[in-house]
Amino acid sequence: QTVVTQEPSLTVSPGGTVTLTCSSSTGAVTSGNWPNWFQQKPGQAPRALIYTTSNNYYWTPARFSGSLLGGKAALTLSGVQPEDEADYYCLLYDGGAHIWVFGGGTKLTVL
Amino acid sequence: EVQLVESGGGVVQPGGSLRLSCAASGFTFSRNWMTWVRQAPGKGLEWVANIKQDGSEKWYVDSVKGRFAISRDNAQNSLYLQMNSLRADDTAVYYCARDDPAAGPLDVWGQGTTVTVSS
Secondary structure, eight states, X not given: OOOEEEOSEEEEOTTOEXXXXXXXXXXXXXXXXXXXXXXXXXXXXXXEEEETTTEEOTTSOTTEEEEEETTEEEEEEESOOGGGOEEEEEEEEETTTTEEEEOOOEEEEEO | OOEEEEEOXXXXXXXXXXXXEEEEESSOGGGSOEEEEEEOTTSOEEEEEEEOTTSSOEEEOGGGTTTEEEEEETTTTEEEEEEXXXXXXXXXXXXXXXXXXXXXXXXXXXXXXXXXXXO
């Protein structure tokens, strides 16, 4: 089955911009992989942030945006806030196996 | 308020069985695919299985095929995960989550229930 890869960790300064990426072992990530992004803070259940590549849920702050970038799915945080420190996971659809696959997660530190 | 509440977790010996439940409220349960996701201690998220609205389609990650069975009871607004032949690497927090047909998968999550497989 597909292996989805994310940066293990990233650090960003408050107010800065950072891009997290999500790649697939089967090739370029496309809209057909229906990329999704989730945020998880310690001791909490994950929370959905972005669906179908670039759509924000109504609860998702506008500083979060999703896109496709260079064959990968990307999550960009602009104007990072201290409360954005969390683990971020991408989720891709593996149409061949009819299953969804999470990336390993990116630990984002705001420092 | 849309809510998912898991139950049924606990400590079980290797080779044992456990049945998880997820009670849904605040939305029309029968309109949504439903999913189980797990997270081993200190590890990332793993998609486990999902089930179609009427139960006619079920899909599983390779690591649980033949051991786990997802099911649902739309009359009871409940989702289940029957886990057999449990192994130490099945130890995790198990979350149920809703798939929104108009948006994306896993838009609402429960708080999770903990399964520990240990002798």
